[in-house]
Amino acid sequence: MKRYERVAQTLAQRIEQGLYRTGDRLPSIRALCHEQGVSVSTAQAAYRRLEETGQAEARPRSGYYALTRTTPGVLPRVTRPAQRPLDVSQWDQVLELVRGAPAEDRMLMLGRGIPDLEAATLRPLQRLLATLYRGVDARGLNYDNLAGSRELQRQIARLMAASSCLLHPDDILITTGCQEALSLSLRTLTSPGDVVAVDSPSFYGTMQILKAQGLKALEIPTDPRTGISLEALELALEQWPIRAIQLTPTCNNPLGYTMPESRKRDLVALAQRFDVAIIEDDIYGDLAFTSPRPRTIKSFDGDGRVLLCSAFSKTLVPGLRVGWVAPGRYRDQVLHMKYVSTGASATLPQRAVAEFVAQGYYERHLREMIRQYRCHRDVMIAWVERHFPPGTGISDPQGGFLLWLELPGAVDCVRLNERLAVEHLHIAPGSLFSASGKYRHCLRLNYASPLTARVEAGVRRVGEMVSELLS
Amino acid sequence: MKRYERVAQTLAQRIEQGLYRTGDRLPSIRALCHEQGVSVSTAQAAYRRLEETGQAEARPRSGYYALTRTTPGVLPRVTRPAQRPLDVSQWDQVLELVRGAPAEDRMLMLGRGIPDLEAATLRPLQRLLATLYRGVDARGLNYDNLAGSRELQRQIARLMAASSCLLHPDDILITTGCQEALSLSLRTLTSPGDVVAVDSPSFYGTMQILKAQGLKALEIPTDPRTGISLEALELALEQWPIRAIQLTPTCNNPLGYTMPESRKRDLVALAQRFDVAIIEDDIYGDLAFTSPRPRTIKSFDGDGRVLLCSAFSKTLVPGLRVGWVAPGRYRDQVLHMKYVSTGASATLPQRAVAEFVAQGYYERHLREMIRQYRCHRDVMIAWVERHFPPGTGISDPQGGFLLWLELPGAVDCVRLNERLAVEHLHIAPGSLFSASGKYRHCLRLNYASPLTARVEAGVRRVGEMVSELLS
Incomplete structure (x- = not known):
C-alpha cells in the first residue's frame, strides 16, 4: 500500500466511525502533513483518493469536507392522486x-x-460559441435544416448509444429546448379534451402544456423508489380513453428515482397492449449517478411508439435552448408541428454543442x-x-x-x-x-x-x- | 453647379432618354474621366450622386449599372380564391x-x-455575438426572462414608435422567430375547426399553422396594389363565424403591396364591428421603400385586438431566431402559450440584437x-x-x-x-x-x-x- 493510500484509509475510517459527518470540515492539507508526517503532495493525493471514493468533497478556497452516503431516514410516501382526468390549474x-x-x-x-x-468544464463551450460567431459565414446566419444540424443529430445518436438506445441521426429532430420537444409531441398525439396519463408528481412545464392544449391529466400514483405504478396505470388504461402516457422515468423531476429496467420494459409492453404512445422526458438522464447511464424506455421500444424528449439545458446550459426529440413512428407529423411552431432551430448554437460533444468536452x-x-x-x-x-x-x-x-x-x-x-x-x-x-x-x-x-x-x-x- | 453634378446630370439624361436601360453597364470610371475630361474623384462623386437618386447601382468588382424605375407593364390580376372555408394542404x-x-x-x-x-453592415452583429459569448457569465447562460430581454423589449418599442405605433416594452414578448409569434397568436385565439380569414395569396408558414391546428382558411380576394378586399372580407364576416383575420399588410409576402393607411384604418373598424381579432404579420415592414416606414394596422388599434407579429429574420438574419409579438389584450394568454411552447427564448442572441439596435447599427x-x-x-x-x-x-x-x-x-x-x-x-x-x-x-x-x-x-x-x- 502506498503512503497516500494509507493516509486516505485512516481518514476514511474516521469518517465511517462518525468522527466526521457529512459537511464537516476535514483537516487542512497543512494539518494533515503535520499529523501524519507526510509531504504536501502525499496529503493532496490522499484527499484526491477520498474524493474518488465519494468520502470527501473539495470546496474551492475552503478545503475538504467529509461526505458519507446519507440515505434519507424517511422517504416521501407513495403518492395518491385523484384517479380521474382533471383540468390543469396552477x-x-x-x-x-x-x-x-x-x-x-x-x-x-x-x-x-x-x-x-x-463549472470550469463549461468554458470550452463559450470559447466554441465565440469562435463560431467571430468566423460565421452566410450559412451560419441562415435558417438551418428544418430537422436540425446534421452533425448534432449524429452526436446525439452516438451519445444515446451509450444507453443501448440505437437511433439513426434521421430519427432525431432538434428543438428549441426540451419544452418544445414535449409540446410538439403532445400536440402531435392529442386533440383538445383528450386524456393524458402522467406520473404524479410531474414536471409542471408538461402539465401546463396539457392546460394550454385543453387536455385532461390523469395522475397516476408513483413510488418514490420505483416510479409510476404500473398496476394503477393498467387500471387507468382499462377505464379511460388515454391518448398518451407522459413520464420522466430516469432521474425523475421532482422525485429523483430511476425506474428499474424491468419496469421500463413492462411499461412498453403495457403501452403496446393498449396501443398507446409514450412520451419519455429524459432531460436529466445523462446526469444519473451510475455508469453506464440507465437505459431509456425508448431503448425497449419495438414499434416506434415512444417519443423520447431531451435537451442540453440541464446537462450544459439552458440559455442556448438546444433540445431534441426522437419521435419514432410520429416523425413526419412532429416535423410538421416543429415547422409551424418555430421553423428551423437557431443555427450556431447547434454547431457549438455538436463540437462540444465531438471534442469530448461533454463527457468530461x-x-x-x-x-x-x-x-x-x-x-x-x-x-x-x-x-x-x-x-x-x-x-x-x-x-x-x-x-x-x-x-x-x-x-x-x-x-x-x-x-x-x-x-x-x-x-x-x-x-x-x-x-x-x-x-x-x-x-x-x-x-x-x-x-x-x-x-x-x-x-x-x-x-x-x-x-x-x-x- | 459643381463639376461632378454636371457629369451626373449628363449621365442621368442619357438614362432618361433610354440610351441605357436598367441593368446596362454604364461607362467605367476610367472611360468617364476620359470622355468628360474630369478627375477620378469627380467621376466617382458623379456616380455616387446617381446612386443616391436611384439611377445607378454599383456592383462590387464590376462597375456601375443603369437603373430606371421600371414599373411592371402588366400587374397580376386581383385574386379570386374560393370564398368558403377550406382545409389547408400543400x-x-x-x-x-x-x-x-x-x-x-x-x-x-x-x-x-x-x-x-x-452585407457588410451585418458585421457588427457577429462581432457583438462573439464578444458576448467570450465574456458570458452564468446569467447569460441561464434561462432569460420568460417575456424576453428587457433591453430588447425597449429597443423594439423605440423602433416601432417610428411608425406611430406606441408600445410599452411590457407589451412585447420575444419569440423564437416570427413563426412562433404567429403560431402562439393563432393558438391563443382559436380551437380546432375554427375559421380564419387570410389575405390570398398568403405566407405558406401561416397556412401550415392552420393545417396543424385543424383550422379552416377562408381566403379573401386581394388586389396586387391595395391588398385584401375589405368588401369581400365584410361579406365573409357576415357569412361565416370567423375567429381571426390573419394578414401581411405591409410589404406583403408574396405580393409586395402595402395597404394604404386609410384601408388599414377601415380594416380595424371592420374588425371592431364584427368583434374579431387581427393577426398582423409585419416581418417585412421595416424594409419598406418609403421613409418613414408605413404605419402598422396595430397603430390604429384602439382596443387591443391586433396581435402584431414580427422578427429580425428578414431585416437582419434568420439563423438567430429572434422574433416578437405585441399581443394587445391577449398578452397573458400568449405568454402562457409561449411558456408551454418553448419557454424563455435564447438569452444572448436577444442581447446581441438589442445592442445592435441601440448602437445604431440596425438603422444603418x-x-x-x-x-x-x-x-x-x-x-x-x-x-x-x-x-x-x-x-x-x-x-x-x-x-x-x-x-x-x-x-x-x-x-x-x-x-x-x-x-x-x-x-x-x-x-x-x-x-x-x-x-x-x-x-x-x-x-x-x-x-x-x-x-x-x-x-x-x-x-x-x-x-x-x-x-x-x-x-
Whole structure:
C-alpha cells in the first residue's frame, strides 16, 4: 500500500466511525502533513483518493469536507392522486417560479431547475460559441435544416448509444429546448379534451402544456423508489380513453428515482397492449449517478411508439435552448408541428454543442457534474435531516440535482413561499407538480450550485419556518 | 453647379432618354474621366450622386449599372380564391422548399425568403455575438426572462414608435422567430375547426399553422396594389363565424403591396364591428421603400385586438431566431402559450440584437438594405420583362425582396420546378401560398442577394422554360 493510500484509509475510517459527518470540515492539507508526517503532495493525493471514493468533497478556497452516503431516514410516501382526468390549474404559481423576478439577484432561488453554470468544464463551450460567431459565414446566419444540424443529430445518436438506445441521426429532430420537444409531441398525439396519463408528481412545464392544449391529466400514483405504478396505470388504461402516457422515468423531476429496467420494459409492453404512445422526458438522464447511464424506455421500444424528449439545458446550459426529440413512428407529423411552431432551430448554437460533444468536452463535463451533484445530494440530505422537523420525507435522488421533501403535517408551501419571499428565499411548492394543486405540503430544492454557507443558512431558515408553521 | 453634378446630370439624361436601360453597364470610371475630361474623384462623386437618386447601382468588382424605375407593364390580376372555408394542404411542397436540400449549395434557390446575409453592415452583429459569448457569465447562460430581454423589449418599442405605433416594452414578448409569434397568436385565439380569414395569396408558414391546428382558411380576394378586399372580407364576416383575420399588410409576402393607411384604418373598424381579432404579420415592414416606414394596422388599434407579429429574420438574419409579438389584450394568454411552447427564448442572441439596435447599427443596415433591394427590384422586374413571355403579370413591391409573377397561361409551376431541379434551379411555386393549391400558374422570386450574371442566367432559363411549357 502506498503512503497516500494509507493516509486516505485512516481518514476514511474516521469518517465511517462518525468522527466526521457529512459537511464537516476535514483537516487542512497543512494539518494533515503535520499529523501524519507526510509531504504536501502525499496529503493532496490522499484527499484526491477520498474524493474518488465519494468520502470527501473539495470546496474551492475552503478545503475538504467529509461526505458519507446519507440515505434519507424517511422517504416521501407513495403518492395518491385523484384517479380521474382533471383540468390543469396552477399557472399563476408556475409563472411566479419561471418568469424571472426583477429581484432575482437578491433572491436565493432554492427551487428552480437550473444546473451549475459556473463549472470550469463549461468554458470550452463559450470559447466554441465565440469562435463560431467571430468566423460565421452566410450559412451560419441562415435558417438551418428544418430537422436540425446534421452533425448534432449524429452526436446525439452516438451519445444515446451509450444507453443501448440505437437511433439513426434521421430519427432525431432538434428543438428549441426540451419544452418544445414535449409540446410538439403532445400536440402531435392529442386533440383538445383528450386524456393524458402522467406520473404524479410531474414536471409542471408538461402539465401546463396539457392546460394550454385543453387536455385532461390523469395522475397516476408513483413510488418514490420505483416510479409510476404500473398496476394503477393498467387500471387507468382499462377505464379511460388515454391518448398518451407522459413520464420522466430516469432521474425523475421532482422525485429523483430511476425506474428499474424491468419496469421500463413492462411499461412498453403495457403501452403496446393498449396501443398507446409514450412520451419519455429524459432531460436529466445523462446526469444519473451510475455508469453506464440507465437505459431509456425508448431503448425497449419495438414499434416506434415512444417519443423520447431531451435537451442540453440541464446537462450544459439552458440559455442556448438546444433540445431534441426522437419521435419514432410520429416523425413526419412532429416535423410538421416543429415547422409551424418555430421553423428551423437557431443555427450556431447547434454547431457549438455538436463540437462540444465531438471534442469530448461533454463527457468530461458530465463526469465532473455527476461527481459534484452526487456529493451535493448527500450534503443537502444531511442539511435537511439536521434543519427540518423530524418525520420530513426526503427523496433519494439517483441522479440530477433536485430534492423533494414531504413535510410531516399540513404546511401550505404556497403560503410558506410568501413568507420566505420577505427574507429573499424561494422554494418550488409541491402544488406546481400536480394538475389539481395536490402536494401543497411538499417542496422541491435544488442542490446544483456550490453549497455555500449562504445556501445552508437558507435551508436552515426554510426548515425553521416549516417548524414554526407546524407548531 | 459643381463639376461632378454636371457629369451626373449628363449621365442621368442619357438614362432618361433610354440610351441605357436598367441593368446596362454604364461607362467605367476610367472611360468617364476620359470622355468628360474630369478627375477620378469627380467621376466617382458623379456616380455616387446617381446612386443616391436611384439611377445607378454599383456592383462590387464590376462597375456601375443603369437603373430606371421600371414599373411592371402588366400587374397580376386581383385574386379570386374560393370564398368558403377550406382545409389547408400543400405541406409536401412547403417541406421541399424549407427543409434545406442536401444539394442546396449547387442549387440556385430563386424562391426562398432569405435576405442578403453577406452585407457588410451585418458585421457588427457577429462581432457583438462573439464578444458576448467570450465574456458570458452564468446569467447569460441561464434561462432569460420568460417575456424576453428587457433591453430588447425597449429597443423594439423605440423602433416601432417610428411608425406611430406606441408600445410599452411590457407589451412585447420575444419569440423564437416570427413563426412562433404567429403560431402562439393563432393558438391563443382559436380551437380546432375554427375559421380564419387570410389575405390570398398568403405566407405558406401561416397556412401550415392552420393545417396543424385543424383550422379552416377562408381566403379573401386581394388586389396586387391595395391588398385584401375589405368588401369581400365584410361579406365573409357576415357569412361565416370567423375567429381571426390573419394578414401581411405591409410589404406583403408574396405580393409586395402595402395597404394604404386609410384601408388599414377601415380594416380595424371592420374588425371592431364584427368583434374579431387581427393577426398582423409585419416581418417585412421595416424594409419598406418609403421613409418613414408605413404605419402598422396595430397603430390604429384602439382596443387591443391586433396581435402584431414580427422578427429580425428578414431585416437582419434568420439563423438567430429572434422574433416578437405585441399581443394587445391577449398578452397573458400568449405568454402562457409561449411558456408551454418553448419557454424563455435564447438569452444572448436577444442581447446581441438589442445592442445592435441601440448602437445604431440596425438603422444603418436598414438604410443600406433598402437602397439595395429597391435597386434590385427594378433590375429584377426588367429581367422578367425581358426574359418571360409577354403578358406575364409582375408585382410592384413597395418593400422587401420578393417578386410575384402570374404567368399568362396554364403553366403548372410545381411541374416547372421539377424540370428546373434538373438544372439546379428552384423557384417557389404559387400553390404554396393558397390553402387549396391555387396559383399554380404563379411563382415567387427573390432579389435580395447580389444580382450576378448567374442569377440573370437563372431567371432567363426559368423564363425560357415557361415559354416552352406555354407553347
